[in-house]
Structures are given as structure tokens and as C-alpha cells.
Amino acid sequence: MSNNVFPAVWRDYQKEIANDDYYYARSCIRQNFFPGSEETFLRIVGKTVGKNIFDDAHQTTCSGIAYHCGVVPMQTTMTVVARQFSLMNEAGYKNFVPSCVTSFGVYSEAIEVWNEYPEVLEETRKHLKASTGRDFQIPENIVHTSDIIYKYRNEIAAKAKYRLINKNTGKPLRIVEHIGCHYAKIFPHKGVGGAEFPQVLAGMINAWGGEVVDYPERRHCCGFGFRNYIIKSDRSYPISNTKIKFDSMEPYKPDFIVTNCPGCTYFFDRWQYAIAEMDGKTYGENGYGIPSLTYEEMSGLILGFDPWEMGMQLHQVSVEPLLDKMGIQYNPKEKYLGYNKEEIGKPEKPNVLKVF
Amino acid sequence: MSETLYQQLKKDIRFIEGLHACINCGTCTAVCPAAQFYPYDPRLIAITVEKGDEAELEQLLKSDTIWYCGECLSCKTRCPRGNTPGYIIQALRNLSINTGFYAFSEKGRQQIIVKRTVGDNILKHGYCVYIDELTLREHPEQGPIWDWYRNNATSILQRLGANYKGNGAGTMRKISQQDLDELKQIFDETGATERFENLEKNHHEQ
Numbered sequence: 013m014s015n016n017v018f019p020a021v022w023r024d025y026q027k028e029i030a031n032d033d034y035y036y037a038r039s040c041i042r043q044n045f046f047p048g049s050e051e052t053f054l055r056i057v058g059k060t061v062g063k064n065i066f067d068d069a070h071q072t073t074c075s076g077i078a079y080h081c082g083v084v085p086m087q088t089t090m091t092v093v094a095r096q097f098s099l100m101n102e103a104g105y106k107n108f109v110p111s112c113v114t115s116f117g118v119y120s121e122a123i124e125v126w127n128e129y130p131e132v133l134e135e136t137r138k139h140l141k142a143s144t145g146r147d148f149q150i151p152e153n154i155v156h157t158s159d160i161i162y163k164y165r166n167e168i169a170a171k172a173k174y175r176l177i178n179k180n181t182g183k184p185l186r187i188v189e190h191i192g193c194h195y196a197k198i199f200p201h202k203g204v205g206g207a208e209f210p211q212v213l214a215g216m217i218n219a220w221g222g223e224v225v226d227y228p229e230r231r232h233c234c235g236f237g238f239r240n241y242i243i244k245s246d247r248s249y250p251i252s253n254t255k256i257k258f259d260s261m262e263p264y265k266p267d268f269i270v271t272n273c274p275g276c277t278y279f280f281d282r283w284q285y286a287i288a289e290m291d292g293k294t295y296g297e298n299g300y301g302i303p304s305l306t307y308e309e310m311s312g313l314i315l316g317f318d319p320w321e322m323g324m325q326l327h328q329v330s331v332e333p334l335l336d337k338m339g340i341q342y343n344p345k346e347k348y349l350g351y352n353k354e355e356i357g358k359p360e361k362p363n364v365l366k367v368f
Numbered sequence: 369m370s371e372t373l374y375q376q377l378k379k380d381i382r383f384i385e386g387l388h389a390c391i392n393c394g395t396c397t398a399v400c401p402a403a404q405f406y407p408y409d410p411r412l413i414a415i416t417v418e419k420g421d422e423a424e425l426e427q428l429l430k431s432d433t434i435w436y437c438g439e440c441l442s443c444k445t446r447c448p449r450g451n452t453p454g455y456i457i458q459a460l461r462n463l464s465i466n467t468g469f470y471a472f473s474e475k476g477r478q479q480i481i482v483k484r485t486v487g488d489n490i491l492k493h494g495y496c497v498y499i500d501e502l503t504l505r506e507h508p509e510q511g512p513i514w515d516w517y518r519n520n521a522t523s524i525l526q527r528l529g530a531n532y533k534g535n536g537a538g539t540m541r542k543i544s545q546q547d548l549d550e551l552k553q554i555f556d557e558t559g560a561t562e563r564f565e566n567l568e569k570n571h572h573e574q
Contacts, residue, residue, distance in 0.1 A: 040496040043530075043539050050539045051529040069537040070547050072494040080439045081482045082461035083567075086382070088558040095550060117441075125381060132381065143557035144550045193440040200445060207445045233401045237438030240402075242485055243478050244506060249438065251509070253401045286509040323528045328511040348516075350523030359516030 025196075025206030029163045030153040034065040035105035037096060037119075039112030040073050042274035042306070048323020049274075052308040053111060053157055060171055060315060061164045065109070070099050074110070076118040081239040090132070091139040093122040098140065098148035108151035109160060113273035116156040117194030120202050123150055156195060158272035158307050162204060162212045165219040173316035176222030178267070179339035184223035185267040188302075189213035190257075190280070192273025193233050207231075213272055213307060220314050229260035234276040235283075254283040258295050258302075268303040268334050270310050280304035285328040288365035299366040301329030313340060320347050330368040344368065373425045377417065377463055386455030390414040396443035396453050408436040410443055410453035417456055429464040435475030465563060471570050480571045483564055491552055494543030 034057070043050055057065050074096060079089040096119075100108055110116050126133035140146050161168070176185045191210045196203025205211035208231075214224045235253025240246045257280075261269075271277045284301040288294050296302045304327065305313075312322045319340065324331045325347045335342055347368070350356040361367055377383050396410040397403045403410065413433070416424055428434060437457040444452040461470075470476030489498050504515050517524055522532060531538025555561045 038539070040498075044495070044497050044499050044502070047525055047530045047539045048528040067537040069535075069541060069544070072543055072547055072551055073490055073496045075490055075496070077496040078482070078486045078490060081479075081486060082435075082458070082465065083479060083482045083487050083563070084555070084560040085462065085558060085563060086380075086458075088555060088560040091554045091558050092551065095554065128385075129381060139554070139557050143553040193442060197445040198441050231442075233438065233440035233442060235401060235438070237401065237440070239435065239478070239482055240438050243481050246475075246478070247509070249402070249405055252405050253438075256404070282509045282511060285511040321528070323524075326513060326517055326524075328513045349527070350520055351526035354523050356520040356523055357516070360512035362511060 025201055025203065025209075027155070027159070027202060027204060028153060029155050029159045030107035032063045033105060034063065034107050034109040034160065035100040035103060035151075036065050036067050037071055037074070037108060037110040037112075037115060038067075039110070039115065039274045040077070041278065042111055045278045046274060046306055046309075046323060046326065048321070048326070049306040049308040050111060052312045052317065052322050053161075055317075056168065056308065056311055056315070057160060061167055066103055066105055068099055068103055071096055074112070074115040074118050076112070076114040077238060077242075079118060080114065081242060087135065087139060089118060090122045090125070090136045091143065093119055094136050094140045094148045095144060095146060097151060098144075098146040100151060101147075101149050106152040108154045109157055110154075111157040111274070113156065113192030113195045114275070116154075117198050119154055120199050123154065124199065126150065156212075156272065158195075158212050159204060161307055161311055162215050165216045168311055168315065169219050172220065172314040174314045174338050174340060176217060176220045176310075176314065176338070178337045180337065184221055185337065186225050186265060187217050187222045188225045188227065188230075188261050188264075188266040188269040189217060190230075190234060190269060190271040190273075190276050192271060192276050195272060213270055216307060216310065217270070220310075225261065225264045225266050227261045227264050229257045232257055232260075234271070234273070234279045236275045236279060250279060251283050251286055254279050255287060258284070258287070261302075262295055266302055267337060268305055270305045270307055272307055274306070277304050277306050281327050281329050285362055285365050289363060292364055294365060296329070297333060299364075300333055301365055303327065303329055303331045303334045305331070313338065318342065320349075328362070328367070329365070332368045373422055373429070373463065373467070374420045376466075377425070377459055380459035380462060382455040383417075383459035386452040386459065387414060387418060388449055388451055390418055390451055391449055393448065395446050395448060396451070399442045399446050401440055401442070402436045402438050406436040408433060410437070410457075413453050413456055413460075414451060417460070426469065429460060429467060429469040430472035430476075432473045432475040434460045434464060435473065435478070465566075468566075468570065471574065477571075477574070480567050483567045487564055491548065491555065494548055494551065499540070
């Protein structure tokens with residue numbers, strides 16, 4: 013499908029994205045695996061776009077991974093969600109913005125259930141009051157962090173130093189976009205473009221000069237599978253599902269992968285390493301992998317942010333081939349330095365997957 | 369007289385929302401990531417529970433079958449009748465744990481691993497996953513980059529502007545004891561603590 017021709021149906025799946033004054037709810041996975049992206053998001057929203065966003069010390073996990081593993085009851089997660097909303101109320105905000113796609117699904121599910129089943133809302137209120145003494149109001153607007161970047165994609169483009177263009181050929185970079193399942197598969201009306209024609213990442217890519225790769229397994233899950241990943245002996249499930257996607261996208265020779273879900277970015281990165289070490293198979297050019305980016309890293313790159321200050325050295329798949337294609341200036345000697353240019357040594361190299 | 373399994377199942381919102389009337393088309397199975405690699409068929413789950421047969425339901429609750437689903441919920445988007453086998457699975461898992469039937473299957477017994485990792489992380493750190501607890505031995509797929517990151521976490525996270533183990537806001541901040549206490553009180557109030565204790569107790573008795 014051409015990037016510029018959409019079936020009319022996707023226009024039914026537009027949603028309201030608040031203009032300003034956001035309450036930021038952090039992601040467990042992204043803080044641990046891609047900590048720089050959390051900071052990059054705040055930098056883009058606060059400084060590049062100039063909006064007010066509040067980072068609360070008191071928020072915690074939403075417990076969503078435990079919920080989807082079946083290890084905590086539904087009402088536990090709903091009450092944890094209610095506490096997060098109570099914190100937002102306390103801080104004086106009405107627009108709730110989680111950076112985790114699992115969380116976004118959990119928050120959306122809680123609100124849907126409360127709307128459909130008022131007695132459950134009442135039960136949650138009682139649980140929250142009894143356990144913490146708190147009350148809560150449901151947010152007026154709830155969107156995922158990627159929705160905010162999508163909303164301001166043209167403002168970001170106007171300040172960009174680079175475009176998603178291969179400087180050697182002058183052609184658009186070929187980009188695989190992957191939408192986390194819980195962004196729109198549960199509630200299609202809560203995703204820009206719904207579940208069938210999601211525009212949240214494609215919109216950014218188009219605005220910044222790149223080309224979206226359409227490939228057969230584009231909508232297949234990354235394979236996280238919650239308990240299937242947490243339990244080591246079941247990890248053949250996630251790696252096999254991610255491999256389905258790699259094998260499907262490989263003939264299209266993508267320059268990089270971008271996702272809006274912290275877990276998906278992680279799996280596309282690490283499973284390339286694992287597949288290379290187990291099977292000797294690599295998916296990028298010349299024995300390297302296909303770089304797997306968060307959308308903040310993609311945004312930060314076009315804005316001219318330093319890749320190492322954004323934490324792109326924490327990917328197991330090296331990002332240098334992409335930086336070179338975009339003509340981005342970076343200092344290779346600073347990649348593995350610590351704070352204040354501290355020498356902290358370099359990571360060991362994998363046996364098969366080539367890295368810089 | 370105590371409630372039948374089916375009566376208990378019908379009280380779960382996820383069962384109510386997940387099953388209307390299955391037309392056996394198999395769309396859910398066609399798109400299901402679990403069905404591609406496991407002996408798992410979400411269409412069969414839907415039609416089995418639709419029958420309301422107590423013996424079949426008990427068998428299902430004691431089986432590995434209900435633990436294969438990855439809860440991606442791709443089935444919710446695709447079902448032409450608005451069913452969600454993934455929701456049915458959530459309700460079945462809940463019932464399996466509440467009745468103790470989970471202990472009859474290998475995959476069900478694995479829930480202790482989830483409790484001791486994700487579950488304990490939540491109450492100890494306030495995060496579902498936490499760098500200090502995630503070792504290369506348990507997660508070899510993390511690769512050498514993870515060892516380098518973990519071994520130099522303080523310096524690297526400071527470079528990236530995080531607030532690792534620090535007070536106040538920021539990436540990887542320390543969750544205060546007061547906030548952890550509120551989480552624990554919620555777990556006590558809503559049944560998660562009881563579930564954790566039962567998982568541990570049953571594990572020790574096996």
C-alpha cells in the first residue's frame with residue numbers, strides 16, 4: 013500500500029491528543045533497557061516542542077506484566093492503576109501519558125471496564141481507599157508517549173538537522189515500523205489509525221523523509237508473550253515469533269526497525285544477537301544486525317542529539333551503519349565512556365554478530 | 369451448595385466480555401502466535417468453554433493448554449464476532465489458580481517463577497523488571513552489552529541523565545518506602561498477597 017493512500021476506514025480511528033500539561037508515567041522495561049529514551053522523550057517534549065510535562069517521584073510500576081502473566085488478580089492491577097491516577101490528581105494534572113505500551117493497554121482496559129461496569133469502579137474505589145486512604149478521578153485524556161511525538165511530528169521536522177534519507181543515494185531510508193500489540197489491538201479506537209492502519213509511527217517516518225516497509229508479517233506480535241519470556245524454559249516462544257518477523261522483513265532490506273513499545277525494541281535487538289550466536293544467521297548488511305530503535309532515538313537522531321548521550325550504545329546490535337547512512341556526526345571514541353568521560357572499559361564482542 | 373466451576377467462570381468480566389458466540393471460523397487460531405509453535409488452538413478453547421461441561425472445564429484448568437497464550441490479544445482485533453479468546457484465557461488462568469488446579473500442570477507450576485521474579489520485583493523495587501535482579505545467567509540473550517551495562521550501571525546511567533537509586537524523580541529512581549508500602553497494602557487488600565503466599569505454600573508442599 014502506498015504510504016500516502018489510506019483506506020477511508022482509518023480516518024475513523026483518530027483520537028484526541030491533549031495539547032499540553034502532561035503527567036508522565038514511566039515504563040519499567042524502558043527505564044531498565046533504554047534509559048536514555050526516557051530522558052530523550054522529556055527533552056523533546058519539554059525543550060524541542062516546549063510543552064509542560066510532569067515527572068512524578070511517587071509513581072510505580074502499573075503491575076501490567078504481572079497481570080498479563082496471571083500472577084496478580086485483575087482487581088490488584090486496577091487498584092494500582094487507580095493509585096497512579098490519584099497521584100496525577102494530586103499533582104494537578106488531567107492528561108495521563110504512559111511510555112509503556114503494556115501500561116497503555118492496562119490503563120485503557122481499566123477505564124473501559126469502569127465505564128462498562130460501574131460496580132467494578134466502585135469496588136476499585138473501595139480497595140484504594142481501604143489500602144491507601146486515597147480517592148481518584150479518571151484522566152480526561154490518556155494517550156501513549158508515541159502519540160505526543162506523532163502529534164508534534166511537523167514541529168519536530170521543522171527543527172530537524174537530518175532527514176531519514178540515505179546521504180549516499182539520496183533515497184529515503186527503508187524503515188520497518190512495528191506497533192506494540194497493546195497499543196491498538198485491544199482497543200483499536202485508542203490508536204491513531206486503529207489496529208489495521210496504525211499511523212503513529214508511519215506518520216513520523218513520512219514526515220521525516222523515510223519510507224515505510226510493508227512486509228507480510230508486519231502486524232505479527234514481536235513474540236514477548238509475557239510469561240513465555242519471563243520463564244527461561246519457555247523462551248523459544250518469543251525468539252521463534254520474532255524470527256518469523258526477521259525472515260519476513262529480510263528480503264526488503266530495511267535500514268532499521270523502529271517500534272513504539274519498549275519491549276518490542278528490546279526483543280528486535282537482542283534476538284538478532286541470540287539468533288546469530290545460535291544459528292550463525294545475521295539480518296543486516298555484512299554480518300551486522302538491523303538496528304532496532306525506539307521512536308525517541310529516531311526523533312533524537314533527526315534533531316541532531318548525540319547518539320551516545322541518548323544511550324544508543326546499550327543496543328546489542330550496533331547502530332553505526334545507520335548513523336553513517338544518515339551522515340550523522342558522532343565520535344566513535346566516546347561510545348563506551350561513562351559519566352564525565354570516565355574510562356569504564358568496553359563490552360566483550362559477540363562471537364558471530366558483528367559489532368563496532 | 370458450592371458454585372460450579374462454570375458458575376465461577378461466568379462471574380469473571382473477562383469471560384463475559386471474551387465469549388459471545390463462537391462461529392468456529394478459526395480466525396483467532398490463524399493469527400495466534402502461540403498456535404504457531406505450541407499444541408494450542410484458541411478456537412478450541414472458545415468452543416470448549418461454550419459447552420459448559422464441568423468435567424471438560426476441570427480438565428482444561430488442570431492442563432498446560434491454558435498457559436501457552438502470550439496475551440498479545442491479536443485475537444481481539446480479528447474475531448468477526450467480537451470474541452476474545454485471550455480474555456477467556458485470562459479468566460481460566462485466574463480460576464485455575466484460585467482452585468489450585470494450576471498445580472496439576474507443568475506450565476501451571478511455573479507460575480512460582482513468575483511470582484519470584486516479576487511479582488517480588490514489584491514489592492521490592494516498585495518495578496516489574498529491575499537491572500540489579502536481571503543476570504546474564506538467567507537471561508543469556510541479553511548479550512555481552514548487558515554485562516558491561518550492569519557492571520558500570522552507576523556511571524552509564526549518570527551519563528544518560530538518569531537518577532539511578534536516587535531520591536526524587538527521574539529514570540531508575542529509587543521508589544520510596546512509603547510508595548512501596550502503598551503497593552504492598554494494595555496487594556494485601558486485593559488478593560495478590562494471598563495469591564503469592566499460596567503459590568509459595570503449594571510449591572513447598574509439592
